[in-house]
Amino acid sequence: MRYLVRDKIFAIGDDYWIEDEDGRQAFLVDGKALRLRDTLELKDPAGRVLVTLRGKVLSLRGAMTVERDGETLATVRRKRLSLLRNHYHVSLAEGPGLDVSGRILDREFGVERDGEVLARISRKWLRVRDTYTVDVVREDTGVDAALLISVAVCVVRMAEKD
Template sequence: MYVIRERFFSIGDDFDVMDEHGTKVFHVDGKVLSVRDKVVIEDPSGQEVATLHRHLVSLRPTYEIRIGGEKAAEVRKKLFTPFREKFTIDVPGPDDLEMKGDLLDHEYVIERGGEEVASVSKKWLTIRDTYAVQVAAGVEPLLIIGAVLALDLALERDKKKDEKDEDD
């Protein structure tokens, strides 16, 4: 299980992803002030292990995850999903994943072919403003963590856009 602090993008600071024992597993450098919403994920020794950035030209929010310099996935909001937000994690090849559930409140699952491979929940933790990410064995944790962070970025961006529209 991995523990991530909620709403870190609204501040734009760096933070650590911990395991369930409180040990630092990854460091996230949130370069959210950049035009592309770039995020760098480092291992505990400071080596870059993954990056995440927003595509500037796309019809819907799209974020690319690179692990070890190789493109691992694109996280995209589905265009037509009545009553619920859904995001697709498009990986090379046929095994795409889908995020579904209550994405805004960090209570959702990630599925591959209808089978749950990860889940995200705030209910498991007593620490305020944090949520847990549980990843099934055999699934790349960086892919899941990157996708969860991409979702957070997209939702934060939508929230800011909605606030701006209300101000106009």
């Protein structure tokens, strides 16, 4: 399944829709204003919170957590020894972690587990400025689309802050 993210210049409190490949609204990214740390909620079209993305306040390498129902589902961190900061690691609460690598600021990167591509992020075929796709390649791995989209949003946000 392919999702279209209209990536904005992030400001406090920004909200934007992520659409599926048929143009239907699939997820709402709801930026929370006036919070001590960077906080976003990924909601379904009915307004239910699927996951909450939070920037860690005191982190040397930069990190964000993905939480579901108050429990940490994943932690996204920039790898220590990565050239141009284009490599991130996602530690999952359950199961093996994910690796994210590519040209993050160009929105050309992939999310992998043990060398197997789970999602590709690209704006290669789009002419609309600040828009990219999250193509969920494998949905049968126990990693759902909401988590993969959350990882992409976290990585892009962290890269832009650097």
